[in-house]
Amino acid sequence: xxxxxxxxxxVRSKNAGPFWVTIDVFCxxxxxxxxxxxxxxxxxxxxxxxYGVGSNQVRIFHDDNLKVLKISFPxxxxxxxxxxxxxxxxxxxxxxLSVMV
Amino acid sequence: xxxxxxxxxxxxxxxxxxxxxxxQRGVSLGPDALAVDGGSTDSGPYYLGAAVSKMTxxxxxxxxRQLMLARDRLGVPLIVGSCGTSGTNAGVDWxxxxxxxxxVEEGLTxxxxxxxxxxxxxxxxxxxxxxxxxxxxxxxxxxxxxxxxCDHIVGLLGYEPLAKAIAEGADIVLAGRTTxxxxxxxxxxxxxxxxxxSWHAAKTSExxxxxxxxxxxxxxxxxxxxxxxxxxxxxxxxxxxxxxxxAHLLYENADPYRLTEPGVVLDAQGASYAALDARSVRVTxxxxxxxxxxxxxxxxxxxxxxxxxxxxxxxxxxxDRIGDWLDRLETFLREGIDRVLRIPAVDxxxxxxxxGWNALDPRHGPTDRPPLEVGLMVLVxxxxxxxxxxxxxxxxxxxxxxxxxxxxxxxxxxxxFSPAEVALGPxxxxxxxxxxxxxxxxxxxxxRTFVAGLGEFHVAx
Numbered sequence: 001x002x003x004x005x006x007x008x009x010x011v012r013s014k015n016a017g018p019f020w021v022t023i024d025v026f027c028x029x030x031x032x033x034x035x036x037x038x039x040x041x042x043x044x045x046x047x048x049x050x051y052g053v054g055s056n057q058v059r060i061f062h063d064d065n066l067k068v069l070k071i072s073f074p075x076x077x078x079x080x081x082x083x084x085x086x087x088x089x090x091x092x093x094x095x096x097l098s099v100m101v
Numbered sequence: 102x103x104x105x106x107x108x109x110x111x112x113x114x115x116x117x118x119x120x121x122x123x124x125q126r127g128v129s130l131g132p133d134a135l136a137v138d139g140g141s142t143d144s145g146p147y148y149l150g151a152a153v154s155k156m157t158x159x160x161x162x163x164x165x166r167q168l169m170l171a172r173d174r175l176g177v178p179l180i181v182g183s184c185g186t187s188g189t190n191a192g193v194d195w196x197x198x199x200x201x202x203x204x205v206e207e208g209l210t211x212x213x214x215x216x217x218x219x220x221x222x223x224x225x226x227x228x229x230x231x232x233x234x235x236x237x238x239x240x241x242x243x244x245x246x247x248x249x250x251c252d253h254i255v256g257l258l259g260y261e262p263l264a265k266a267i268a269e270g271a272d273i274v275l276a277g278r279t280t281x282x283x284x285x286x287x288x289x290x291x292x293x294x295x296x297x298x299s300w301h302a303a304k305t306s307e308x309x310x311x312x313x314x315x316x317x318x319x320x321x322x323x324x325x326x327x328x329x330x331x332x333x334x335x336x337x338x339x340x341x342x343x344x345x346x347x348a349h350l351l352y353e354n355a356d357p358y359r360l361t362e363p364g365v366v367l368d369a370q371g372a373s374y375a376a377l378d379a380r381s382v383r384v385t386x387x388x389x390x391x392x393x394x395x396x397x398x399x400x401x402x403x404x405x406x407x408x409x410x411x412x413x414x415x416x417x418x419x420x421d422r423i424g425d426w427l428d429r430l431e432t433f434l435r436e437g438i439d440r441v442l443r444i445p446a447v448d449x450x451x452x453x454x455x456x457g458w459n460a461l462d463p464r465h466g467p468t469d470r471p472p473l474e475v476g477l478m479v480l481v482x483x484x485x486x487x488x489x490x491x492x493x494x495x496x497x498x499x500x501x502x503x504x505x506x507x508x509x510x511x512x513x514x515x516x517x518f519s520p521a522e523v524a525l526g527p528x529x530x531x532x533x534x535x536x537x538x539x540x541x542x543x544x545x546x547x548x549r550t551f552v553a554g555l556g557e558f559h560v561a562x
Contacts, residue, residue, distance in 0.1 A: 014352065014353050015143065015353060016353050016354055016355040017142065017353075017355075017534070018142050018146070018531045018534070019237075019239060019240065019531070019534050020239075020355045022351075022353065022354065022355050024351045024352075057238070057239065059355060059356065061356070061357055061358070063351070063357065065347065066344070066347060066348055066351070068348070068351060070351055070357055072355035072356065074238065074239035078530065078531055079142070079145060079146070079531065080145035080146040080147065080529070080530060080531065081146075081404065081530045081531070082404055082405070082407075082450060082452075082482050082528065082530070083452070085454060085460060085461055086461060087144075087145050088143065091461050094461070094462065095462060095464070
């Protein structure tokens with residue numbers, strides 16, 4: 001097992017509108033991509049737990065051509081509301097970097 | 102078979118700039134339309150709630166001038182969507198004022214159609230009563246009271262009101278809130294090109310050069326035809342590759358394959374991407390599925406006033422026990438606000454954000470290595486600015502001097518500026534994530550026309 005940051009090439013997060021966040025995990029090669037696709041820590045239940053959302057709200061896409069794992073879920077706190085600390089959700093990928101895969 | 106249509110997209114947002122040489126190279130390729138959007142919700146609820154642009158007049162004018170001069174030479178439509186960042190009526194009028202100034206300064210004239218899409222709570226009430234407003238996840242059903250809480254509401258225009266304006270003779274269309282894609286897809290769609298290729302081309306290019314290898318070298322030019330579309334960067338020394346083009350559908354989209362637009366869903370799952378040469382890509386196989394016509398609503402309403410105090414600490418003794426210190430400080434401040442100011446907890450919100458420690462992720466625990474220094478942002482939110490500032494001022498001496506242990510010598514921390522309290526002004530929050538079902542795509546759009554360059558339109562005082 002290794003932290004995700006040592007397996008993926010590049011990870012980013014961004015708003016998908018004010019009420020959703022989406023995280024893209026890019027891989028260099030197919031072996032890394034398939035490893036991430038199979039990792040329980042990147043499944044809906046684990047992601048829901050990590051980000052504090054319902055697992056039925058987590059959407060995961062495996063793009064074989066781009067070798068990208070994409071994870072989308074509703075923002076627990078809407079963009080720009082009083083509690084929000086990350087208006088563009090640009091740093092929301094960071095907790096994912098240390099997930100073990 | 103319809104003739105192919107070329108659309109030049111200079112940048113992802115008007116005011117962010119397109120290098121002149123790249124832009125002129127695009128113009129030399131003979132575009133049939135110039136299209137760019139002027140905003141989105143991306144900058145947060147303030148710009149919609151307060152109905153102000155986040156872009157400066159000067160930067161916006163520079164880009165609009167570049168486009169208006171090219172349009173004048175080419176004689177093709179220029180479309181700007183989401184004017185003034187959030188696409189309120191004030192944003193459209195602001196853009197119209199800049200357009201008029203440029204026309205006068207450059208000695209040119211152009212027929213301008215303003216397409217407004219701002220809505221009112223009262224105007225939407227009959228739609229809500231008839232069940233014609235439905236939520237998008239994760240929102241629930243809408244209540245009229247929530248519409249009433251909004252300071253400004255905009256509906257996202259589809260391509261139809263833009264196409265109508267062009268069909269009726271507009272040289273320049275300045276639109277209120279519009280989907281980023283409709284601005285680009287309008288001319289191809291009105292000239293009969295397929296919806297799949299037109300929407301996919303628009304989605305790919307909506308952020309300008311972001312779908313290219315060198316994202317700061319200006320936008321792209323699209324050629325939409327009967328079978329698909331070609332895309333290339335404006336700059337000769339930039340490139341689009343099958344990877345950059347296909348990967349762009351991931352960007353800011355919750356679902357990378359199915360993209361909902363007014364009256365249509367783009368299905369890009371079966372699309373193929375092929376390099377035409379070292380710097381351009383051809384895309385085929387995207388499909389569009391017709392849907393009942395819906396217009397997305399965005400609304401922003403007041404959420405109190407805020408005052409900020411910022412202090413900074415590097416004392417290693419406090420860094421070693423930063424978690425304890427913060428807990429004690431917060432308890433002390435809340436107790437004092439209650440006891441001294443007599444302001445109950447329900448009347449304010451106090452947020453301590455220790456940047457350098459765990460401001461972005463509160464899960465960083467006490468066992469982690471201590472930070473070298475912490476910038477502590479303290480945010481007070483209350484019903485009025487005066488109340489928020491009163492609470493912030495009460496916190497001030499403790500943000501300067503709060504000791505780690507009760508009997509320690511009095512420490513002093515590093516305030517970076519004076520006054521230490523900064524009034525952040527009115528706060529807003531997004532209130533809506535809903536769609537209104539429409540029989541006619543132009544039903545909630547209103548238009549106004551004028552000829553720019555004749556002194557007919559002035560910026561409102």
